[in-house]
Amino acid sequence: MMFRVLISGTFDGLGDDGRARLSAGAGPLPGGFTEAGTFTCDSSLSSFTFRCQVRPEKDDDEGGVTGRAVAALEAYGYPYRILRVAVTDMRDIKIRRKGQAPR
Numbered sequence: 001m002m003f004r005v006l007i008s009g010t011f012d013g014l015g016d017d018g019r020a021r022l023s024a025g026a027g028p029l030p031g032g033f034t035e036a037g038t039f040t041c042d043s044s045l046s047s048f049t050f051r052c053q054v055r056p057e058k059d060d061d062e063g064g065v066t067g068r069a070v071a072a073l074e075a076y077g078y079p080y081r082i083l084r085v086a087v088t089d090m091r092d093i094k095i096r097r098k099g100q101a102p103r
Contacts, residue, residue: 001091003062004033005069007050008084018078019045037072048080062087 011018022045032038037052052069060068066085073080 001056001089003054003056003065004088004090005052005054005066006086006088007052007069007073007082008047009050009080009082010047011045012079012081014045014079022078035072037069037076039076 014022022039022041033051033053035053035055037050039048039050041048050069050073052072054065054068054072056065066087069085069087070082
């Protein structure tokens with residue numbers, strides 16, 4: 001079982017050091033979901049999207065999964081404000097192959 005968490009936000013008072021670290025990783029940033037999380041940022045380094053993949057622990061609900069994704073975001077040390085959080089339980093994803101009728 002796996003959850004994918006997408007956090008949209010803005011950097012809040014990002015200093016020169018933080019800007020330099022983000023710029024060093026700028027360019028085609030990876031946009032995939034990883035357990036450590038990945039950033040995509042706008043060119044002004046004001047807003048971001050953070051993608052994180054979370055394996056739930058025993059008795060985890062959506063709130064617990066979200067909390068662990070936010071902890072992964074905080075581990076980067078950038079000041080931020082969260083605007084939106086979306087959690088997807090990958091068990092709910094249905095893959096429809098080309099040429100296959102919907103069920």
